[in-house]
Amino acid sequence: MILTTKRLILRPWSEADAESLYEYAKDLQVGPIAGWPPHKSEEESRTVIRNVLNGAECYAVCLKADKIAIGCIELKMKDKTDMTDRDDECELGYWIGRPFWGNGYIPEAAEELIRHGFEDLGMRTIWCGYYDGNEKSRRVQEKCGFSYYRTTKDLDVPLMGEKRTGHMNVLTREDWLKRTGKKENHSEPQKNISGKER
Numbered sequence: 209m210i211l212t213t214k215r216l217i218l219r220p221w222s223e224a225d226a227e228s229l230y231e232y233a234k235d236l237q238v239g240p241i242a243g244w245p246p247h248k249s250e251e252e253s254r255t256v257i258r259n260v261l262n263g264a265e266c267y268a269v270c271l272k273a274d275k276i277a278i279g280c281i282e283l284k285m286k287d288k289t290d291m292t293d294r295d296d297e298c299e300l301g302y303w304i305g306r307p308f309w310g311n312g313y314i315p316e317a318a319e320e321l322i323r324h325g326f327e328d329l330g331m332r333t334i335w336c337g338y339y340d341g342n343e344k345s346r347r348v349q350e351k352c353g354f355s356y357y358r359t360t361k362d363l364d365v366p367l368m369g370e371k372r373t374g375h376m377n378v379l380t381r382e383d384w385l386k387r388t389g390k391k392e393n394h395s396e397p398q399k400n401i402s403g404k405e406r
């Protein structure tokens with residue numbers, strides 16, 4: 209699936225993106241704050257593309273102008289997130305290379321992926337989290353209409369071998385419809401939200 213926004217193309221990752229993935233994912237300011245270590249080689253980036261960035265709803269964030277992968281955005285389904293075990297809920301995750309920060313690219317990509325999640329995939333609830341102190345990510349979630357849900361102390365960050373405080377936010381289908389002024393396209397009632405305990 210390929211999704212487009214005003215300035216961006218969201219497309220599946222391919223092993224040919226290893227060079228640009230390594231360029232941005234080796235940055236000490238990108239992965240660790242999101243919970244994963246910086247990449248150490250282009251080969252590692254290729255392995256990550258093959259084994260991690262392979263979810264059905266995982267996209268390379270590219271500028272329309274050149275279609276080069278500069279970031280990543282994903283709706284992580286229940287097999288790829290510890291935030292839910294329901295089929296109609298998922299977690300939004302994202303990052304973008306440092307040279308591109310501050311242009312509103314991730315909020316723009318997230319708005320489209322959220323639309324896709326609710327309209328095309330029939331999601332009822334989208335979760336999104338950030339570790340304490342990640343104000344940039346907190347701000348992205350605020351801009352996209354997420355509301356505070358809960359804070360968990362001593363959350364395992366397995367890839368970093370440490371524990372952190374994590375904040376969890378939520379966007380329900382109902383709130384998204386209100387926010388966008390869209391109408392429900394079927395009459396199924398809103399189910400109760402139920403984040404998995406972490």
Ligand SMILES: CC(C)(COP(=O)(O)OP(=O)(O)OC[C@H]1O[C@@H](n2cnc3c(N)ncnc32)[C@H](O)[C@@H]1OP(=O)(O)O)[C@@H](O)C(=O)NCCC(=O)NCCS
Nearest residue numbers: 238242302303304309310311312313314337338344345347
């Ligand atoms: C969080 C992140 C995805 C934001 O993406 P983005 O496309 O830059 O988003 P925005 O342009 O909307 O910027 C969000 C906020 O970051 C801050 N910011 C932007 N550029 C910045 C810069 N160069 N330096 C420091 N902070 C900056 C601003 O507070 C901005 O909010 P504002 O628009 O209200 O001023 C990006 O910073 C990133 O990839 N960070 C590292 C990985 C990460 O944290 N991923 C999320 C894990 S939960």
